Amino acid sequence: QQQVKQSPQSLIVQKGGISIINCAYENTAFDYFPWYQQFPGKGPALLIAIRPDVSEKKEGRFTISFNKSAKQFSLHIMDSQPGDSATYFCAASKGSSNTGKLIFGQGTTLQVKP
Amino acid sequence: EAQVTQNPRYLITVTGKKLTVTCSQNMNHEYMSWYRQDPGLGLRQIYYSMNVEVTDKGDVPEGYKVSRKEKRNFPLILESPSPNQTSLYFCASSLIRPGVYGYTFGSGTRLTVV
Numbered sequence: 183q184q185q186v187k188q189s190p191q192s193l194i195v196q197k198g199g200i201s202i203i204n205c206a207y208e209n210t211a212f213d214y215f216p217w218y219q220q221f222p223g224k225g226p227a228l229l230i231a232i233r234p235d236v237s238e239k240k241e242g243r244f245t246i247s248f249n250k251s252a253k254q255f256s257l258h259i260m261d262s263q264p265g266d267s268a269t270y271f272c273a274a275s276k277g278s279s280n281t282g283k284l285i286f287g288q289g290t291t292l293q294v295k296p
Numbered sequence: 297e298a299q300v301t302q303n304p305r306y307l308i309t310v311t312g313k314k315l316t317v318t319c320s321q322n323m324n325h326e327y328m329s330w331y332r333q334d335p336g337l338g339l340r341q342i343y344y345s346m347n348v349e350v351t352d353k354g355d356v357p358e359g360y361k362v363s364r365k366e367k368r369n370f371p372l373i374l375e376s377p378s379p380n381q382t383s384l385y386f387c388a389s390s391l392i393r394p395g396v397y398g399y400t401f402g403s404g405t406r407l408t409v410v
Contacts, residue, residue: 188338191336213395214395214396216398218399223403223404224403224404225300225386225388225401225402225403225404226339226386226399226401227401228398228399231398271338271339275394275395276395283341283344283354283394283395284341284394284395284399286331286338286339286340287338288336288337288338289333289336289338289339
C-alpha cells in the first residue's frame with residue numbers, strides 16, 4: 183500500500199512534442215504529490231508539486247494532472263525541449279504523518295530529440 | 297549558497313573495508329535522509345533523522361549505519377561493504393518534513409564495491 187508505480191521507464195519525444203509520465207498510488211491517505219527532475223551527475227530537484235484539493239497545477243510548460251478517484255497523477259511537459267532531457271521521479275507522502283516520508287516512483291528517463 | 301554537500305563523489309572500495317560517506321547541510325534543516333538509487337528501482341530510503349540524536353530505519357537499512365550528533369551532519373557508515381551495496385547514494389535534507397516542504401538533495405556519491 184506504500185508503493186508508487188511510475189510509467190513508462192523511458193520515453194523519447196521529438197522537440198516541441200508533449201511528454202507524459204504517469205504515476206499511480208494505493209494509499210488514499212497520501213496528500214502531497216511532488217515531481218523531481220534529475221540531470222546526469224546531479225541530485226534530484228523539486229520541479230512541481232500538487233495537493234489533492236486541486237485537479238491540476240501548471241508552472242510554465244510543466245503541468246501536474248491529478249485524478250483522486252483513480253489514484254493517479256501525471257506530469258505533462260508541453261513543447262518539450264532538449265534541455266528537458268532528464269530522469270523524472272514522482273513521489274507521494276502523507277504530509278501530516280509523524281515521519282512525513284516521501285515514497286518515490288521508479289523513475290522515467292526522458293530524451294527529447296532535436 | 298544553500299546546499300547539501302556529500303563527499304566523496306566517487307568511491308571504489310573492496311569488500312569488507314569500512315567506509316564513511318559524509319553529508320552536511322547549511323540550511324538549518326531538521327530532517328535529513330539517505331537514499332540509494334538503482335536502475336528500475338528508483339530512490340529507496342536507507343535511514344532518516346528527524347532531528348539531532350533521532351534516527352530511524354528506512355526501507356533498506358541492512359548493512360548501513362548512521363549518526364546525527366550535530367544538526368548539520370548526517371554521515372552514512374558501511375561497516376563491511378558488500379558488492380550488493382554498489383549504488384548511487386544521495387543525502388537529502390528538509391526543513392521539517394519532506395512530505396510538507398520537499399527535499400534538497402546532494403549531488404550524489406557513486407560507490408563501487410569490488
